[in-house]
Amino acid sequence: MNNELRKIPSTQRLISEKRIEQLTRVYPRSLILELIHRRLDSVRLSITGGKQCPSLDEITESVCSDVHLLLQSSLRPVINATGVILQTNLGRAPLSQDAIAAMGNISQGYSNLEYELGTAIRGSRHSHVEQLLQLLTGAEAALVVNNNASAILLVLTALAKKKETIISRSQSVEIGDGFRIPDIMRQSGTKLVEVGTTNCTYLADYENAVTTRTAALMRVHPSNFKITGFTSSVELVDMVNLARKHDLPVFDDMGSGCFLDTAQFGLEPEETVAQSVTAGAAVTLFSGDKLLGGPQAGIIVGQKKYIDKLKKHPLTRATRIDKIRLAGLIATLIHYLKGEAVHKIPIWRMIATPLEEIEKRAITWSVPFEGVAQIVDGETMIGGGSLPGIKLPTKLLAIGKVRRNENPHIARDLSIKLRCSDIPILGRIADDILLLDPRTVLPEEDKLVIEALKSTNGSARSEESPDSK
Ligand SMILES: *Cc1c(COP(=O)(O)O)cnc(C)c1O
Numbered sequence: 001m002n003n004e005l006r007k008i009p010s011t012q013r014l015i016s017e018k019r020i021e022q023l024t025r026v027y028p029r030s031l032i033l034e035l036i037h038r039r040l041d042s043v044r045l046s047i048t049g050g051k052q053c054p055s056l057d058e059i060t061e062s063v064c065s066d067v068h069l070l071l072q073s074s075l076r077p078v079i080n081a082t083g084v085i086l087q088t089n090l091g092r093a094p095l096s097q098d099a100i101a102a103m104g105n106i107s108q109g110y111s112n113l114e115y116e117l118g119t120a121i122r123g124s125r126h127s128h129v130e131q132l133l134q135l136l137t138g139a140e141a142a143l144v145v146n147n148n149a150s151a152i153l154l155v156l157t158a159l160a161k162k163k164e165t166i167i168s169r170s171q172s173v174e175i176g177d178g179f180r181i182p183d184i185m186r187q188s189g190t191k192l193v194e195v196g197t198t199n200c201t202y203l204a205d206y207e208n209a210v211t212t213r214t215a216a217l218m219r220v221h222p223s224n225f226k227i228t229g230f231t232s233s234v235e236l237v238d239m240v241n242l243a244r245k246h247d248l249p250v251f252d253d254m255g256s257g258c259f260l261d262t263a264q265f266g267l268e269p270e271e272t273v274a275q276s277v278t279a280g281a282a283v284t285l286f287s288g289d290k291l292l293g294g295p296q297a298g299i300i301v302g303q304k305k306y307i308d309k310l311k312k313h314p315l316t317r318a319t320r321i322d323k324i325r326l327a328g329l330i331a332t333l334i335h336y337l338k339g340e341a342v343h344k345i346p347i348w349r350m351i352a353t354p355l356e357e358i359e360k361r362a363i364t365w366s367v368p369f370e371g372v373a374q375i376v377d378g379e380t381m382i383g384g385g386s387l388p389g390i391k392l393p394t395k396l397l398a399i400g401k402v403r404r405n406e407n408p409h410i411a412r413d414l415s416i417k418l419r420c421s422d423i424p425i426l427g428r429i430a431d432d433i434l435l436l437d438p439r440t441v442l443p444e445e446d447k448l449v450i451e452a453l454k455s456t457n458g459s460a461r462s463e464e465s466p467d468s469k
Helices: 011-015 018-026 029-048 056-071 097-108 127-137 148-160 181-188 203-209 236-245 273-279 304-312 314-318 323-337 346-352 355-369 410-419 443-456
Strands: 084-086 141-145 164-168 174-176 191-195 214-220 250-255 283-287 298-302 373-383 391-400 428-430 433-436
Touching (some): 011 029, 011 056, 018 029, 018 056, 029 056, 084 346, 097 323, 127 141, 127 273, 148 181, 148 214, 148 283, 148 304, 164 203, 191 203, 236 250, 250 273, 273 283, 273 298, 283 304, 298 304, 355 373, 391 410, 410 433, 410 443
Parallel strands (some): 084 373, 164 214, 214 250
Antiparallel strands (some): 283 298, 428 433
């Protein structure tokens, strides 16, 4: 047997170590034993991999930190200074104060989630948002489910199963993380009929594909890419007119689902949900946590006869939204109805922040880094599978070596330190320069950023590489 393996302490030896023994008085002994076993397994594995056995003290320390790490949630807030407003990896849209309060309020006790207070009979959870969505989009009816992916699955299963759904080849896309339109179509049991070519699809392509087996025409927003050059696509209203001739519905997956005129912020105009409804889509689908700026949800608005069918489908139950997110979504929709979305919803506040204000904040952030920091022009991305490639001008705090003899790793070292602060701060590195974008940071978080930057300063400069002297 490997000599190092013999050095591994026994479980009994470890549990009688004072620091671990103390833990067993606070937490269940069985939990501590399990974590000791897991730690010893990993020690064994590393020894087989050629490593030496750590000391008893080191193993004890590891077990204690395993216990502490486990008992604090690994899911925690971070500060997003990456310059991408909507990032799926960072939890997409931060919520408004009203939405957060509504979610807290409704989770505290019981609610009339499915109970009609007036008549004391069973109600529907969908009733709480339907009217809001009708007023905001002009649609006859609405339904909210877990997320947009489940909305697509539900619509295709309930309305197109065992039949054919026609889609332009340029829209048969991968949304991200392996989520692909052709796969979800297969999953739902509808047959995908791709028409046109990657860059060009004409109305005649759809027309030629319609048969007695057709269930619907579908449009999918190319959320995360852009085809430029020689291209041609069909307007939604023309798809609707063609579909009507054959008494067929059009499903419109808008992806992000925008309620505001994006041109007012200097962005490229983005079709709104109301425009999709007006154009005559049978159902329009979008996410709650992209440009809407609410919690995760899949929202379906459209014609009553189709929404009614969806409401009765078993998948609606399987994909239903919980009361907490429903409360947050309602509060978010109310911001739009009150005309205060731009001031109250964080992502719209970020988009609408004037450049001068961002520059001021970047300057305040830069104070601890005099000499190694600069304010530079940059671009904020909307991201999150919405407004592909659309960027807003911004001002970035850029930290990195300025002089040739300086530590070339300032940016990397600093970015690691910021990532490991109490509330991790995330930026991006380009050409050995750390870039921090104030636009994607909530102004309320500035104090935390400044504190974290202050506490890392000095260290960024004192770690100058020896050869730079
Ligand atoms: C983001 C996106 C989806 C998936 O939405 P989720 O809410 O993440 O499930 C579907 N379709 C399009 C076009 C999207 O952009």
